[in-house]
Amino acid sequence: MTDSIVLCRPDDWHLHLRDGAMLAAVTPFSAGFGRAIIMPNLVPPVVTGAQAAAYRDRIRAALPETAALVPQMTLYLTDSTDPADVTAAHEAGIIRAVKLYPAGATTNSASGVTDFDRVRPVLEAMAGAGIPLCVHGEVTDPAVDIFDREAVFIDRVLDPIRRKTPGLRVVMEHITTSEGVAYARSGGDDLGATITTHHLVINRNAILAGGIRPHYYCLPVAKRETHRLALREAATSGEARFFLGTDSAPHPDSAKLQPCGCAGCFTAPNTMSILAHVFEDEDALDRLEAFASLNGAAFYGLPPNEDRIRLTRRETPAAYPATIAAGDETVTVFDPGFPLYWHLEDA
Ligand code: DOR
Ligand code: ZN
Numbered sequence: 001m002t003d004s005i006v007l008c009r010p011d012d013w014h015l016h017l018r019d020g021a022m023l024a025a026v027t028p029f030s031a032g033f034g035r036a037i038i039m040p041n042l043v044p045p046v047v048t049g050a051q052a053a054a055y056r057d058r059i060r061a062a063l064p065e066t067a068a069l070v071p072q073m074t075l076y077l078t079d080s081t082d083p084a085d086v087t088a089a090h091e092a093g094i095i096r097a098v099k100l101y102p103a104g105a106t107t108n109s110a111s112g113v114t115d116f117d118r119v120r121p122v123l124e125a126m127a128g129a130g131i132p133l134c135v136h137g138e139v140t141d142p143a144v145d146i147f148d149r150e151a152v153f154i155d156r157v158l159d160p161i162r163r164k165t166p167g168l169r170v171v172m173e174h175i176t177t178s179e180g181v182a183y184a185r186s187g188g189d190d191l192g193a194t195i196t197t198h199h200l201v202i203n204r205n206a207i208l209a210g211g212i213r214p215h216y217y218c219l220p221v222a223k224r225e226t227h228r229l230a231l232r233e234a235a236t237s238g239e240a241r242f243f244l245g246t247d248s249a250p251h252p253d254s255a256k257l258q259p260c261g262c263a264g265c266f267t268a269p270n271t272m273s274i275l276a277h278v279f280e281d282e283d284a285l286d287r288l289e290a291f292a293s294l295n296g297a298a299f300y301g302l303p304p305n306e307d308r309i310r311l312t313r314r315e316t317p318a319a320y321p322a323t324i325a326a327g328d329e330t331v332t333v334f335d336p337g338f339p340l341y342w343h344l345e346d347a
Contacts, residue, residue, distance in 0.1 A: 003312060003313040003314075004310060004311070004312045004313070005276070005285055005288070005310070005311050006308050006309070006310050006347045007288060007289040007292065007293050007308060007309055007310075007311070008034075008289060008293040008294065008304040008305050008306075008307075008308055009032075009033070009034040009068055009293065009305035009306075009307050009308060009309050010033055010034065010244065010272065010292035010293045010305075010309065011033055011034050011035040011036065011243075011244070011292070011293065011296050011297055011305065012030060012033045012035075012036040012037070012244060012245065012246050012248070012271075013036070013037045013171070013194050013243055013244060013245040013296040013299075013300075014037055014039065014134070014173055014174060014194045014196070014245025014246060014247045015030055015033075015036040015037060015038055015039065015245075015246060015247070015248055015268070016038075016039045016041070016247070016248060016249040016250065016264070017030065017036075017038055017039075017059055017062075017071075018042070018250060019042050019055070019058065020327070021326050021327030021328075021329075022250060022252075022326045022327070022329075022331075023058060023059065023062050024062050024326075025250075025324055025325060025326035025327070025331065026248075026250045026266070026268060026324070026326065026331070027059060027062040027063055027069075028062075028063070028064050028067075029248075029268035029269045029324075030069055030248065030268045031063055031064055031066075031067035031068065031069050032067075032068060032069070032272075032309065032344065033068065033069050034068050034069070034070065034293075034305035034307075035069070035070050035071075035072050035297070035302070035305070036069060036070075036071060036072060037072045037074060037096060037097060037134065037245065038055070038056075038059065038071045038072060038073055038074060039074065039099060040052070040055075040073075040074045040075055040076035040099055041076060041099070041101065041106075041107060041108040041109065042055070042108070043108055044111070045076035045078075045108065045111050046073070046074070046075060046076050047075060047076050047078060047081065047111070048075070048085060048089070049075070049085060049088060049089030049092060049094045049095065052073040052074070052075060052089060052094050052095050053073070053094050055073065056071050056073050056094070059071045068305070068307070072096035072097070072300075073094055073095045073096060074095060074096065074097045074098060074099045074134060075089060075095050075098050075099070076098075076099055076101070076111065076112075077098050077099060077100045077101070077112070077113055077119055077122065077133075078111050078112065078113065079113060079114055079115060079118045079119065080118075081098075081119065081122050082122075083121050083122045083124070083125035083126075084125075086098060086122055086125060086126060086129075086131065087125050087126075087128075087129050087131070090129055090131050091129075095131075096132070096300065097131060097132040097133065097134050097171070097300075098122070098126060098131060098132075098133055098134065099133075099134045099135075099136070100112070100113055100119075100133055100134065100135045100136065101113070101136045102136065102138065102139065102140050102153075102157070103140065104140045105136050105138045105139075105140050105149075105219070106136060106138070106219040106263060107219070107249070107251075107262055107263055107264060109136070112136075116157060116160075116161060120164070120165075123161065123165045123168055124165060126168060126169075127165050127166065127167040127168040127169075128167070130169065130301075131169070132169040132170065132171055132299075132300065133168060133169065133170050133171070134171045134173050135158060135170055135171065135172055135173055136173055136174075136219075137150050137153040137154065137157075137158055137172055137173065137175070137180070137220075138150055138153050138219065138220050139152045139153045139156060139157065146221055147204070147221065147223055147224075149220065150175070150176055150177050150179065150180055150220050151177055151179040151180075154179060154180065154183045158170070158172070158183070159183070162187075162191070167190065168190065169190050169191075169192075169299075170187075170190065170191050170192070171191075171192045171193065171194060171245075171299070172184055172191070172192070172193040172194070173193075173194050173245060173247070174194055174195070174196050174199065174220060174245060174247045175193045175194070175195060175199075175231065175234075176199050176220040176221070176222065176223050176227060176231065177220075177223055177227045177230070178226060178227050178230035180193065181193070181230045181231065181233075181234045184234070184241050184242065185239075185241065187241070189240070189241075189299075191241060192240075192241050192242075192243060192295075192296070192299040193234075193241055193242055193243075194242075194243055194244065194245025194247075194296070195231050195234065195235045195242060195243075195244065195245070195291075196218075196245060196246055196247045196265075196267070197244075197246050197248075197267045197271045197274050197275055197278075197334075198216070198218065198222070198247075198265045198267055198334055198336075199222060199228065199231050200228065200231055200232050200235055200274075200275070200278050201228075201274060201278065201336050201337070202216050202222050202228070202337075203222050203223065203224055203225045203227070203228045204221065204222045204223055204224060205225075206222065206337070207221070207222060214256045214257055214258075214261045215256060215265065215332050215334070215335070216265065217256075217261060217263055217264075218247070218249065218263045218264050218265045219263040219264075221263075232278065232282055233282075235278075235291050236278075236279055236282040236284035236287055236291070237287070238284075238287040238290045238291070239295075240290075240295045240298060240299070241295070241299075242291060242295060243291060243292075243295040243296035243299065244271075244275070244291055244292045244296060245296070246267050246268065246271050247264075247265070247267075248265070248266055248267045248268040248271065249263070249264030249265060249266065250264065250266040250268075250326070250331045251264050251266075251331065252326065252329035252330065252331060253323070253329070253330045253331065253332055254329060254330075256332070265334045266331055266332065266333055266334055267333075267334040269320045269321060269324070269333050270318070270320045270333065270334065270336070270340060272292070272309070272311060272342070272344045273311070273318045273320075273340035273341075273342045273343065273344060274334075274336045274340060275288060275291075275292060276288060276311045276313075276342035277336070277338065277340060277341070277342055279291075280313075280342070288311075293305065307346075307347070308346075308347035309344060309345065309346060309347055310344075310345045310346065310347040311342045311343065311344055311345070312342070312343050312345060313341050313342050313343075314341060314343055315341070317339035317340050317341055318340045318341070318342065318343045318344070320333060320340070321333055322335070
């Protein structure tokens with residue numbers, strides 16, 4: 001049995017670091033990734049290049065001195081985003097991508113897009129400049145069942161946008177369905193898809209069977225088992241279009257454990273150990289590097305990280321905190337429900 005593997009340092013192509021005390025508390029747990037796409041859904045959201053640069057500087061200040069992480073900033077697309085601001089922020093090297101949240105789809109998405117025709121000039125400018133669009137792919141139509149919102153979004157919104165905007169590079173963020181996997185596979189090299197750690201591990205039973213478990217609630221919500229299996233097959237396939245975006249999304253327990261609790265799983269502290277476990281289960285440890293370290297960088301037109309990490313399988317499970325403190329608040333770390341024998345080390 002393989003008990004030690006060495007990978008190019010992984011990247012996280014979808015990460016929430018928040019701001020203030022939460023930023024200070026959670027950022028060190030992502031410091032071992034080489035690069036991370038930083039989500040802009042702060043309150044208020046990151047909508048200008050100047051705001052993205054200021055946020056990048058706050059992230060840098062929150063990183064330990066030895067951190068590998070280089071934050072890759074994004075702008076939050078709104079109905080009134082100016083195409084010239086987006087291309088200027090990209091040309092200045094401030095942003096790597098733009099994030100599309102349909103208004104009301106998820107946490108802090110109130111300023112998101114309400115009318116996809118209004119953002120057409122921005123999308124055309126992005127296609128021209130080669131700036132990727134990271135898409136939260138769920139419709140917000142209350143008539144659509146929450147478990148169908150990803151599949152309906154692909155038909156009603158994503159496919160029409162892609163057809164009308166040739167050349168637009170799109171990342172389907174945190175896909176959760178076999179329909180998402182199939183649509184990602186139908187595209188060319190202008191289409192990628194991130195898969196989270198938690199969606200490889202849980203299905204909707206984890207949230208709802210035997211009691212309601214808010215720490216497994218995220219958006220898009222975990223689906224039935226057939227979809228989880230489709231995601232595992234995609235992630236471990238080695239195909240270039242699939243790559244890691246943890247969507248690690250910390251919330252204080254005081255906001256999760258509520259009659260109306262927030263969506264988000266905080267996986268930054270144990271993501272690589274969980275992924276090694278999943279890839280070992282699927283007999284695909286030799287493809288973990290493609291998923292976590294190579295495919296995303298290639299999609300974004302970047303070289304792989306030059307340094308390496310080692311994952312070693314030991315008899316004693318890897319330790320990680322059950323909770324962390326963030327200011328006066330507590331944040332619960334994602335519990336995969338099994339011991340983690342793969343330990344993350346520098347190579
Ligand atoms: O579960 C989620 N949490 N999904 C999202 O899309 C947003 C995120 C957050 O910001 O908490
Ligand atoms: Zn997210």
